[in-house]
Amino acid sequence: MRYRLTFLTGAIVGYVLGTRAGRERYEQLRKAAQRVAQNPAVRNTAESAAQNGRAAAAKAAGVVGAKVGDRLPGSVTERMRSLREQRTPADDDWGTSNT
Template sequence: MRYRLTFITGVAVGYVLGTRAGRERYEQLRKAAQRVARNPAVRNTAEATALSGRKAASKAFDTVSSRVGDRLPDSMASRVRSLREDRAPEDDDWGTSNT
């Protein structure tokens, strides 16, 4: 899915940059992109993806810091400890909406 979205984005950007259709066609494309961005289904999917990404990053952070933390130089180990202590709780509702 990520590659398909990247491809579509690349095609759209290439078309906008390479077209000779002018400002009118650019405005049509911009308005269509704004409609898609405002769509509640798209917004909810983006928020759910961001939430799962944060969870995966948190899990990876825990795994890497627990396995490598003892072998790091003292300066890096103290930084890892401070990041662990400053981390937000996992059940926060940052970025979620009621749409």
């Protein structure tokens, strides 16, 4: 409940400040956010974080699969195996450029 109240308060404050600031301020903030997002240092950091996250997820999947693999239904195990075989390490469907 506490998190819902915090979110609701933040949404209300954002709405009030947004309506007071107007469209001009919104456009300024949007352009500033775009400049930050297009910054090469930010992009490289985001890409490396995504790669690290994928590596951690793959490692966790291996550990979980080893621990509960024999308890999973055969259809789930077969699906996981087929997905592993289809995907190569070079596949990158997250939109990152690996630069």
